[in-house]
Amino acid sequence: MTQATHPAAVSEDPVADPHARPAEEVLANLSSSPQGLTGDEAAQRLARFGTNALPEGRRRHPVMRFLSQFNNALIYFMLAGALAAGVLGHAVDAGVILAVVLVNAIVGFLQEGKAEDALAAIRNMIAPKASVLRDGERISVPMADLVPGDVVLIEAGDRVPADLRLIHARSLLIDEAILTGESVASSKMTAPVAADAALGDRKPMAFSGTLVAAGQGAGVVVATGLHTQIGQISRMLGEVEELTTPLLRQVNSFGKRFTQVAFVGAAVLFVFAVTLRGFAWDDALTAVVALAVGLVPEGLPAVITITLAIGVQRMAARNAVIRHLPAVETLGATSVICSDKTGTLTRNEMTVRRVMTSGGLLTVEGAGYDPGPHRVAADGPAGTLIRAALLCNDARLRPDGGHWLVEGDPMEGALVTLAMKAGLVPEAERAAWPRLDQIPFDATWRYMATLHRLPSGEAVVLLKGAPERLLEMCDRQEGLAGAEPLDPAYWEAQIADAAAEGERVLGYAMRRMPGDATSVDFPDVAGGLIFLGLTGFIDPPRSEAIRAIAECHSAGIGVRMITGDHAATAAAIARQLGLAKDPHVLTGQDLDALAPEAFRAAVRETQVFARTSPEHKLRIVQALQADGLIVAMTGDGVNDAPSLKQADVGIAMGIKGTEAAKEAAQMVLMDDNFASIVAAVQEGRTVYDNIRKVVSWTLPTNGGEALTVILAILVGFSMPMTPVQILWINLILAATLGLVLAFEPTEPGVMRRPPRHPDAGLLSRFLVWRIFFVSVLFMALSLGLFFWALGQGRDLDTARTMVVNLIVVLEIFYLFNVRYLHMSSFTLTGVKGTGPVLGAVGIVVVAQIAFTYLPVMNGLFGSRPLTLLDGVVIVAIGLVSLVVLEVEKHFLRDRFD
Structure with a gap:
């Protein structure tokens, strides 16, 4: 996203020193209110003030990006060779060398532009959203659409989307280290401070880009885009990411060493040809330059980067957005996936399945958030519980095209649905029981509390949270005749029964307050509460997650489920998912009791971790890595950032994930679906396979081309190809067949192979053998045809034309062999080829027909027309080479790899 170009987008901030003014005054100056702006007013202000975005880092001008393609030693050598050929009068040789250089430059230019565009698209795909009040309703809008006067709601884990003047703050702590350098989160309040207060002392402000560490708040937007504090400092959030990956560095290093060896060998060959074989020095120089151009894989890094970029796009199409390119490589080696349960392995469409009170069990029909025709009796304790669940609740339901969508927490949305099934109208109930104050939910105290004014004028505190925690705070329970002594054993049995069915359980409690109460704090709910009952939620497993886990098992990838749920609930879901028939479950408390060595051994044998904290997640990842495993880890909360960074591939949730989690991750799941992780692993394996195929x-x-000519020089017979013909082969193949393998689809059986070792080199023993074997095979077949043609009385130019065509045919047939490294190419799909393969082969065939039969090409390259029988012989030799290579692949592949 870029800053809008509207002239008003660079106007002065609408409010000066908002931290020094009362919130009411700031709202009035912005013509806003605590209920936010109207949709029409927000649209007008967006046109006036521009988008809430910082400019991207400046991209290189296309001309400079193109010229940079010539900035390496190999290209300098090739240009020097072209200059030498031109000076010596070899105009055709010089022209072809320049054409090779130009083709490689164009490929690199297009690749870099494509990579930059892909990264820009990725940034847009994971563009965060903000919760705002528009027309009095809470909605989610892209951060870029925020305008001065918008009222924004923030909570723990959010990244503040713009500079806000707080109008409400409840236990609000914000990490402002990116602005102030302070490592301790700043406690926020709404009272104004001095106008000259330092940035870190502006307590009523929440600044764009900072992280909400705890609590909740609401604030009015006072600055967006370049006018925010972060927009006024030099750090730019939109800088272009570094494209070089460990694999590319390995390839570049290999290319440099290979080039050095080739240059030394070329120099030795030049001296040998001139001094011992009597070559004219200019002819020898031209031949050596042609060999160097043909031998050195100068386009390999560009093709590999294209392969990675294609992999990124394929993953994005399958809802897995790669934020850092090294993750593409690492995904292919993933050996264990640690996944959250809710919304990732399950549908995250919570439904209240049962309501448990002291009077008995109430079963609820239906699924999802649609209340439908289902009705629930809401009498006695059940009615009190359902009303409390609706009021101690921040979620909203709204219909959308025949579906019901939740604004807020899925479980709270399910409770709103439950209330509607009981005949309650959420808006009417909230108006009749207005909320006066609240204690927002936090993992530290594990409950949420809200203070309400009853229609009778009395006040009551309603609580919702972890049943175990609420039971500790209660001494009575709601009965049919009113409050009665608490029966902990009864409730513990109810919790166990629900958990055994895979249900998640929430508890509810209440306490009456003095009639004049207007606030609630922790001492008010520390004890003496009345326990109302329990609700059991079911979140069914995703059917695609069940299939994906089975695929992981066949691919040798372990799956660990890490959840905050009750152990029995987690075990039940694990069985439904097929994670294990009898999953081994450990809780966070169990893990805390283990010594370091025992912890590592327990993690190795455990499939499900329940009641865990973010600290446990981090230790689990570290233990798995200590066993040499490549770990992919999912997370969505701000506290998941350490484990996401520690994992080899951190995976953030795109829907429910906080901005802190997304920034710490290497990959973002746009659909929060476990199946998308497995799809990304498959694409990662495909990318690595395609890179190996390219190499x-x-x-x-x-090597085959070079050995053919080198042997001719060493032995002393006529060269089977002229330098310009070598350059022709390199030119037409580098721009066609050299690129199509980057587009290869996933090879069958890719998810039935074990993960590759992370330290495995790009050149396996089989590929090293194959480089040698194929080079020698191509040389033998080329020289065999060359001497056969001369023996048949053909002139030298015709024999050379046959060799050039044979090498091109051999490389075409070899391309079909390489398309499948792990299986035979003699299949229908293997023989048929893909669209890119057939298109590239078609271009090469047309080019070779022109090379062989067009008079102008005969004059430029010294080629001669061939007979139909010559063509049949050449194609037959190519087919024989394919058979030989398929046999060799069948017998030696498994032994070497």
């Missing part, structure tokens, strides 16, 4: 095609084909 295994490029190096042997280059």
Whole structure:
């Protein structure tokens, strides 16, 4: 996103020193109110003030990006060779060398532009949203659409979307380290401070880009885009990410070493040809330059980067957005996936299945958030519980095209649905029982409390939270005849029964307050509460997650479920998912009791971790990595950031994930679906396979061409190809067959192979053998045809034309062999080829027909027309080479790899 170009987008901030003014005055100056702006007014202000975004980092001008493609030693060598050929009068050689250089430059130019565009698209795909009040309703809008005067709601884990003047703050702590350098979160309040207060002392302000560490708040937007505090400092949030990955660095290093060896060998060959074989020095130089151009894989890094970029796009199409390119490589080696349960392995469409009170069990029909025709009796204790569940609740339900959508927490949304099934009208109940104050939910105290004014004028505190925690705070329970002594054993049995069915359980409690009470704090709910009962929620497993876990098992990938749920609930869901028939479950308390060595051993054998904290997640990841495993880890909360960073591939949830989690992760799931993780692993394996295919095609084909000519120089017979013909082969193949393997689809059985070792080199023993074997095979077949043609009385130019065509045919057939590294190419899909493969082959065939039969090409390259029988012989030799390579692959692949 970029800053809007509307002239008003660079106007002065609407309010000066908002931290020094009362919230009411700031709202009045912005013509806003605690209920926010109207939709029409927000649209007008967006046109006036521009989008709430910082400019992107400046991208290189296309001309400079194109010129940079020539900035490496190999290109300098090739340009020097072209200059030498031109000076010596070899205009055709010089022209072809320049054409090779230009083709490689164009490929690199297009690739870099495509990569930059892909990264920009990724930034837009994971553009965060903010919760705002528009027309008095809470909605989610893109952060870029925020305008001065908007009222924004923030809570723990959110990244503040703009500079806000707080109008409400409840236990609000904000980490402002990116602005102030302070490592301790700043406690926020709404009272104004001095106008000259330092940035870190502006307590009623929440600044754009900072992280909400705890609590809840609401604030009015006073500055957006470049006018925010972060917009006024030099740090830019939209800088272009570094594209180089460990794999590319390995390839570049290999290319440099290979180039150095080739140059030394070329120099030795030049001296040998001139001094011992009597070559004219200019002819020898031209031949050596042509060999260097043909042998060195100068386009390999560009093709590999294209392969990675294609993998990123394929993953994005499957709802997995890669934020850092190294994750593409790492995904292919993933050996264990640690996944959250709710919304990732399950549907995150919570439904209240049962209501448990002291009077008995009430079963609820229906699924999802649609209240439908289902009705629930809401008499006695059940009615009190359902009303409390609706009021101690921040969620809203709204219909949308035949579906009901939740604004807020899914479980709270399910409670609103329950209330509607009981005949309650949420808006009417909330108006009749207005909320006066609240204690927002936090993992530290594990409950939420709200203070309400009853229609009778009395006040009551309603609580919702972890049943175990609420039971500790209660000494009575709601009965049919009113409050009665608490029966902990009864409730513990109810909790166990619900958990055994895979249900998540919430408890509810209440306490009457003095009639003049207007606030609630922790001492008010520390004890003496009345326990109302329990609700059991079911969140059914995703059917696609069940299939994905089975696929992981066949791929040798372990799956660990890490959840905050009750152990029995987690075990029940694990069985439904097929994680294990009898899953081994450990709770956070169990983990805390283990010594370090025992902890590592327990993690190795455990499939389900329940009642865990973010600290447990971090330790689990570290223990798995200590066993040499490559770990992918999911997370959505601000406290998950350490484990996401620690994991080899951190995976943030795109829907329910906080901005802190997304920024710490290497990958973002746009649908929060476990199946998308497995799909990304599959694409990661495909990317790595395609890179190996590119390498295994490029190096042997280059080697076969070079060995053919080198042997001719060393032995002293006529060269089977002229320098300009070598350059022709390199030119047409680098721009066609050299690229199509990047587009190869997933090879069958890719998810039935065990994960590759993370330290495995790009060149396996089989590929090293294959480079040698194919190079020698191509040389033998080329020289065999060359001497056969001469023996048949063909002139030298015709024999050379046959060799050039044979090498091109051999490389085409070898391409079909390389398309499948792990299976035979003699299949229908293997023979048929993909669209890119057939298109590239078609271009090469047309080019070779022109090379062989067009008079102008005959004049430029010294080629001669061939007979139909010559063509049949050449194609037959190519087919024989494919058979030989398929046999070799069948017998040696498994032994080497």
